[in-house]
Amino acid sequence: MTQRSSIYDKASSPIIVDLGDRSYPIYIGQGELFKVDFGRYIKGKKALIVTNETIAPIYLDLVLRQIANKKIDVVILPDGERFKNLDVLNLIFTKLLENQHDRTTTLIALGGGVVGDMTGFAAASYQRGVSFVQIPTTLLAQVDSSVGGKTGVNHVLGKNMLGAFHQPNAVVIDLDTLASLPDRQFSAGMAEVIKYGLIADYPFMLWLESNIESLLNRDEAALTYAIERSCINKAKIVSADETEQGIRAILNLGHTFGHAIETSQQYKGLLHGEAVAVGTVMAAEMSVLAGHLSTSDVERIKNILTAFSLPLKPPVEMTPSEFLSLIYRDKKVLDGTLRLVLLNALGEAYITDDFSIKWLQATLDKSCQA
Ligand code: NAD
Numbered sequence: 001m002t003q004r005s006s007i008y009d010k011a012s013s014p015i016i017v018d019l020g021d022r023s024y025p026i027y028i029g030q031g032e033l034f035k036v037d038f039g040r041y042i043k044g045k046k047a048l049i050v051t052n053e054t055i056a057p058i059y060l061d062l063v064l065r066q067i068a069n070k071k072i073d074v075v076i077l078p079d080g081e082r083f084k085n086l087d088v089l090n091l092i093f094t095k096l097l098e099n100q101h102d103r104t105t106t107l108i109a110l111g112g113g114v115v116g117d118m119t120g121f122a123a124a125s126y127q128r129g130v131s132f133v134q135i136p137t138t139l140l141a142q143v144d145s146s147v148g149g150k151t152g153v154n155h156v157l158g159k160n161m162l163g164a165f166h167q168p169n170a171v172v173i174d175l176d177t178l179a180s181l182p183d184r185q186f187s188a189g190m191a192e193v194i195k196y197g198l199i200a201d202y203p204f205m206l207w208l209e210s211n212i213e214s215l216l217n218r219d220e221a222a223l224t225y226a227i228e229r230s231c232i233n234k235a236k237i238v239s240a241d242e243t244e245q246g247i248r249a250i251l252n253l254g255h256t257f258g259h260a261i262e263t264s265q266q267y268k269g270l271l272h273g274e275a276v277a278v279g280t281v282m283a284a285e286m287s288v289l290a291g292h293l294s295t296s297d298v299e300r301i302k303n304i305l306t307a308f309s310l311p312l313k314p315p316v317e318m319t320p321s322e323f324l325s326l327i328y329r330d331k332k333v334l335d336g337t338l339r340l341v342l343l344n345a346l347g348e349a350y351i352t353d354d355f356s357i358k359w360l361q362a363t364l365d366k367s368c369q370a
């Protein structure tokens with residue numbers, strides 16, 4: 001089970017993702033980039049830092065200084081979800097091959113979820129698999145994408161359709177990196193934080209509702225608590241079901257609808273967290289039709305999302321029929337049967353294929369109304 005461990009000194013005592021001999025620590029704290037001994041996670045002589053054009057000028061030098069005793073190469077990717085594709089992934093492979101990295105190399109993802117997912121996928125496939133370390137610099141990446149080993153890229157026909165499960169050696173979350181994060185990106189991360197309260201942790205949902213101001217002000221204690229609690233929730237679920245044979249799918253609350261929005265907008269419209277917020281409202285509306293949530297529960301969800309300036313409605317140009325065709329390409333469709341994550345109650349998600357298509361149609365019709 002997930003636990004705190006005292007075997008890692010110096011830096012804060014990490015949360016452990018318990019996967020037997022592939023277990024790894026998540027360090028969370030201010031200044032963790034100075035405190036963590038990166039050398040421990042870079043087994044060979046070489047490493048490649050993967051980052052992007054926005055993050056490199058702010059944090060690259062700092063990370064380079066921490067691993068000055070290794071031969072480090074750097075690849076700087078273009079910034080944006082629309083660049084999370086196979087063509088841009090190839091820049092990582094080219095850099096690795098040009099610089100003769102072998103199977104002892106370690107990739108270091110320095111950035112948000114886009115850099116993290118792409119670096120992880122490159123690590124999963126380069127020479128059939130090398131190590132990697134996650135240094136997430138957005139709130140979303142710190143609470144979600146850097147933990148759990150889902151890696152991949154988008155396809156024009158579907159979000160995250162190409163990828164692999166490949167766990168990092170360590171996740172290093174330095175809260176100080178959030179100082180430069182724009183408000184809109186911070187809010188997008190809050191959508192995934194709120195998700196944990198809704199799917200599995202009602203006391204956390206209550207705490208979030210009572211700490212909106214502190215979080216909006218990025219109060220250090222509140223942020224630390226929110227990130228730690230999110231990572232503990234995620235680590236617990238991943239430890240129980242690494243490759244999503246069952247329970248892990250609840251982490252996708254709102255994602256089936258959200259991914260349809262992102263694909264429809266060709267990854268140039270709503271941010272991932274914003275699309276998840278809209279999808280969460282849609283899943284909640286459908287949970288009302290399934291007889292589990294009350295309309296006042298849905299109001300509470302909308303209120304907390306609104307408090308963080310998150311959208312509640314899909315883009316106006318999206319129609320129910322477009323949603324339907326995109327939704328049926330989701331990875332939760334198995335053998336042609338759509339499975340959805342719905343809520344039994346606030347704090348309790350379930351995954352089901354046992355729903356009336358009329359509820360889905362009614363949800364899409366209501367959500368797409370002006
Ligand atoms: P992102 O990686 O695009 O980062 C958002 C923006 O913030 C980018 O412009 C980035 O350059 C910038 N940025 C990053 N850190 C910064 C900092 N400290 N200061 C200033 N600017 C900074 O987006 P994201 O929200 O981090 O991640 C979204 C991606 O994560 C999506 O592709 C989504 O599919 C993926 N994701 C994956 C998982 C998983 O389990 N693997 C889970 C959730 C989301």
Ligand code: GLY
Nearest residue numbers: 148150248251252
């Ligand atoms: N973000 C979904 C998962 O990690 O399973």
